[in-house]
Amino acid sequence: MxxxxxxxxxxxxxxxxxxxxxxxxxxxxxxxxxxxxxxxxxxxxxxxxxxxxxxxxxxxxxxxxxxxxxxxxxxxxxxxxxxxxxxxxxxxxxxxxxxxxxxxxxxxxxxxxxxxxxxxxxxxxxxxxxxxxxxxxxxxxxxxxxxxxxxxxxxxxxxxxxxxxxxxxxxxxVYKPYTELRDVQIPLTYEQLLREDKKYIIGVGRLTKAKDFFTLIKSYHIVKQKMDVALIILGEGPLRKELENLITELNLEKDVFLLGFVHNPQYYIRRASAFVLSSIWEGFGNVIVEAMGVGTPIISTNCPSGPAEILEDGKYGKLVSVGNLQEMANAMIDTLSTPHNPDVLIERAKDFxxxxxxxxxxxxxxxxxx
CATH class of the missing domain: 3.40.50.2000 (Glycogen Phosphorylase B;)
Incomplete structure (x- = not known):
């Protein structure tokens, strides 16, 4: 049967x-x-x-x-x-x-x-x-x-x-081999941003309280004062207006981009210099595995419950305290300044x-x- x-x-x-x-x-x-x-x-x-x-x-x-x-x-x-x-x-x-x-x-x-x-x-x-x-x-x-x-x-x-x-x-x-990513239509506004020699940090998720993109943007503000790097956030949600207000308040309109939901985030994640998960809590953290699958270095809050398990307590990425601006900023600066081996991350992603x-x-x- x-x-x-x-x-x-x-x-x-x-x-x-x-x-x-x-x-x-x-x-x-x-x-x-x-x-x-x-x-x-x-x-x-x-x-x-x-x-x-x-x-x-x-x-x-x-x-x-x-x-x-x-x-x-x-x-x-x-x-x-x-x-x-x-x-x-x-x-x-x-x-x-x-x-x-x-x-x-x-x-x-x-x-x-x-x-x-x-x-x-x-x-x-x-x-x-x-x-x-x-x-x-x-x-x-x-x-x-x-x-x-x-x-x-x-x-x-x-x-x-x-x-x-x-x-x-x-x-x-979560993991699928991304040897051939689908073509993605990039808005003209961001073509210059996404050229090969421009560094950017990326965050992905619903614009909700649990994802805490407020902490990510504030931490990025610290990083921006020391490094020439942009921030892209993929995702849509009820807190978009509040996040836009924070970006304006910090004078980051030319540096932080809320691109909304995209069908193929791996394209953006693969070209990023670092992926950051800033959540207050998670069930698992699918997007961490997606970042691993394209070999992008990872920074994540040590929130309950999945990130530390995926990263094996820091073996495959940096873990920082939830809501700690300076700790997250330091982790981003260190990651952007240190070479990494993408093959190690891709191999770990195969566990999923x-x-x-x-x-x-x-x-x-x-x-x-x-």
């Missing part, structure tokens, strides 16, 4: 979960697994990259309506496994698998430090308290848990009050090869369903 897997995600939009889902879907299809996507919306930056073999089910509407349609999907289409990656989808996933008369195994994929994320959301939305309580109860149901780093696994087990041994750690499938990680997923989720 051919195996079928369902991915229960909101959409295929921006962010690590959308890209992770795409990578897993692509690899599963290559391995002959039948794959379904159960979405709330048929949109997102990665929708047009989904393999044609994948069936897509789109069901919006109310929370209750989604539940009814999800249970109907499980009963009719009979996937063996359904993977969800966010608390609200986790709730529907677990309840749906319990109510469905088909034997479907829910798999909960944990991508972030849930204690930190929930603390922030509860301060904004009262509904988040109810979601947190309900999800904790449902996580007691016999589920399979996959965490994207050891730190995330430790945090989740403590927060959800489940045994740490019940949480499997499988790193994100998409084909390898996809097989680890399959081995775990089907270990009792040969």
């Amino acid at each position: 051919q195996k079928r897997i369902c991915f229960f995600v909101g959409n295929m939009g921006l962010g690590g979960i959308g890209k992770l889902t795409l990578h897993l879907v692509e690899e599963f299809v290559k391995k002959g697994i039948m794959v379904d996507l159960f979405l709330y919306k048929d949109d997102g930056e990665y929708m047009d990259q989904i393999p044609k073999e994948v069936r897509i089910f789109v069901h919006g509407g109310s929370y209750l309506g989604r539940m009814v349609r999800y249970i109907s999907y499980l009963n009719k289409e009979k996937p063996m496994v359904s993977i969800s990656s966010r608390q609200r989808q986790d709730i529907l996933n677990v309840i749906g698998c319990l109510i469905s008369y088909r034997k479907v195994q829910p798999v909960i994929s944990i991508h972030t430090n849930v204690s930190a994320e929930n603390k922030e959301q509860i301060g904004v939305r009262k509904k988040s308290i109810f979601i947190e309580i309900l999800s904790k109860l449902l996580y007691k149901v016999p589920n399979k848990f996959i965490a994207v780093s050891k730190g995330v696994a430790d945090d989740f087990a403590k927060w959800a009050n489940v045994k740490r041994t019940e949480v499997e750690v499988i790193y994100n499938p 090869y998409t084909e390898k990680i996809a097989q680890e997923y399959l081995d775990y989720i089907f270990e009792e369903n040969p």
